[in-house]
Amino acid sequence: MTTDTDNQLTIACICIVGGAALENSVCSILATGLHSIIVADPDAITPKVKDIIRDHCIEWIDSRGCSVPAKRALATNHCTSEWIAFIEDTCTVDDSWRSGCEAVMEMKDAAGASGPVRLGSPLDRRARALYCSDYGSFFPAALSDQSESEGKSALSANTLPGVNLLYRRALLMSYMNGDGLIESEINPRIRGDGHMLYIHESLSVTLRYTDSAGAAFHTRFNHGRLYGGLQARNLNAPARLVRALACVLLPFVLSLRSLKALAGTREQVATTALWIVMFETVWSVGECTGYLLGSGNSLADWQ
Incomplete structure (x- = not known):
């Protein structure tokens, strides 16, 4: 029916x-x-x-x-x-x-x-770290x-x-x-x-499955750059610079958020935490780049 x-x-x-x-x-x-x-x-x-x-x-x-x-x-x-x-x-x-x-x-x-x-x-740990971040x-x-x-x-x-x-x-x-x-x-x-x-x-x-391409460091960088570049479209130059400077704190903020989510799963916490910190740091560098230089060709990396 x-x-x-x-x-x-x-x-x-x-x-x-x-x-x-x-x-x-x-x-x-x-x-x-x-x-x-x-x-x-x-x-x-x-x-x-x-x-x-x-x-x-x-x-x-x-x-x-x-x-x-x-x-x-x-x-x-x-x-x-x-x-x-x-x-x-x-x-x-x-x-x-x-x-x-x-x-x-x-x-x-x-x-x-x-x-x-x-x-x-x-x-695996990389997948868990990626999914905690995203x-x-x-x-x-x-x-x-x-x-x-x-x-x-x-x-x-x-x-x-x-x-x-x-x-x-x-x-x-x-x-x-x-x-x-x-x-x-x-x-x-x-x-x-x-x-x-x-x-x-x-x-x-x-x-249930690992997005191996998504868990690559260059992909995290490009996704962060795409996000920053899209945000920068509606910002003037001073505002973009302020956002870029604020990215210094972003690895700490994002890592704490993702680590809290990881702790809630109560599985593989210690071995996954380092991957989370690395992923969030690479993302933050990418987002900062997006504010300063635009998104570039980062969308093409989103496969």
Whole structure:
């Protein structure tokens, strides 16, 4: 039986790792029963994924040579549903994910949403450090205190984790540019125009595979530079210099935040902490470079 949700929502599985990671992510998405598409390079498609595409009539968008934001844009422009979700293949969607989507889609003021990000196992220390840095503020332990104090299943949010995104498609298209969908740039603009973003407790995913490219130091530098460069677009020269000087403190601030998230997991804390400090330091140098010299070609590194 087809439900309203089936017609209103498309899930786009964004290939980051490919291979077994893509297989498991797609299988978890299939379990939701919702319409889905795969955005991936041809060499990431395994025989099993080809069988899934054939047997379940799933569409595949060839995204060779595209950055992650560009892959999201390809999916957004391709589908016609009212809502679109982006799931990166480093993770699988949890059993409650569909019900979380349905709850958010019933919220008339919701422009976008996401949910808790869980650490699966096994993940090596570099992966744990990377995910604590990128998604630590969305770990269940970090969200539980706020949700308990407010007594709500959905909390308003200023930003959303890029591994798991849900948006009203037409609204999203009005904010995208030639770079595609960069959530750290688009989400503040969405909020600034009075639209609401939410974190719903049921809309959760579990990280299961390592983004080896994302965990490289040059990638962390370029992601930091991209962030700083995008922020600098709307700043005059003195303000950019002030932001750059403030980056001296950034490694300490970011490391403390990520180490707090790591402590909440209670796993491999001592061996992962050093990687966190190194990642946050490299990111901070990149962000400082972005304020001073612009984003350069850092978007091309976001593969």
